[in-house]
Amino acid sequence: KAGVTQTPRYLIKTRGQQVTLSCSPISGHRSVSWYQQTPGQGLQFLFEYFSETQRNKGNFPGRFSGRQFSNSRSEMNVSTLELGDSALYLCASRISGEGQPQHFGDGTRLSIL
Amino acid sequence: GENVEQHPSTLSVQEGDSAVIKCTYSDSASNYFPWYKQELGKRPQLIIDIRSNVGEKKDQRIAVTLNKTAKHFSLHITETQPEDSAVYFCAASKTQGGSEKLVFGKGMKLTVNP
Numbered sequence: 001k002a003g004v005t006q007t008p009r010y011l012i013k014t015r016g017q018q019v020t021l022s023c024s025p026i027s028g029h030r031s032v033s034w035y036q037q038t039p040g041q042g043l044q045f046l047f048e049y050f051s052e053t054q055r056n057k058g059n060f061p062g063r064f065s066g067r068q069f070s071n072s073r074s075e076m077n078v079s080t081l082e083l084g085d086s087a088l089y090l091c092a093s094r095i096s097g098e099g100q101p102q103h104f105g106d107g108t109r110l111s112i113l
Numbered sequence: 114g115e116n117v118e119q120h121p122s123t124l125s126v127q128e129g130d131s132a133v134i135k136c137t138y139s140d141s142a143s144n145y146f147p148w149y150k151q152e153l154g155k156r157p158q159l160i161i162d163i164r165s166n167v168g169e170k171k172d173q174r175i176a177v178t179l180n181k182t183a184k185h186f187s188l189h190i191t192e193t194q195p196e197d198s199a200v201y202f203c204a205a206s207k208t209q210g211g212s213e214k215l216v217f218g219k220g221m222k223l224t225v226n227p
Contacts, residue, residue, distance in 0.1 A: 033215070042217055050212070055212045
């Protein structure tokens with residue numbers, strides 16, 4: 001079974017631009033979560049999608065948004081990029097149900113110049 | 114909201130020694146506690162997890178213990194090997210409306226010296 005696939009692996013943007021990241025979950029996984037990883041703040045939860053609906057959200061500004069498609073693939077969008085948005089963005093998928101493990105993709109490394 | 118503290122932040126051991134990583138959490142409603150290993154430049158990989166109705170779980174050289182009363186859980190690695198060198202993250206979550214949001218500790222960098 002293929003793992004969680006994230007594209008692109010690397011992105012370089014400038015301040016003020018916007019970016020869209022993509023995540024394809026493991027086949028059969030309908031829940032997709034996004035996390036931001038930085039050296040200073042560690043791994044922080046952005047949001048979770050299930051059946052095309054956002055059902056949980058972390059403490060990030062509205063510039064961070066996402067969506068999920070009917071095939072469970074998910075995209076994350078960041079608008080008006082700031083230098084502090086430079087991070088590794090990780091997507092994780094899981095089977096629905098209590099205590100089901102989340103499986104991570106390799107992430108997208110976003111650098112803001 | 115939930116807060117997870119992890120310590121130590123770094124640990125260096127000799128090959129064959131044991132390593133212990135400790136985490137505490139703040140939300141008594143948390144009921145799922147996974148541990149992830151992240152090697153440099155790679156994805157976090159789940160190595161073991163435990164649910165709140167279990168006090169201990171073991172998988173070969175790795176074991177996790179949970180003390181719900183004290184709200185802390187620990188990862189034990191025995192007979193460490195150089196390939197165990199990585200950053201280890203603990204996390205806690207609770208199920209709310211079917212959703213599970215992982216709250217991570219800051220991570221511990223383990224170095225196993227041959």
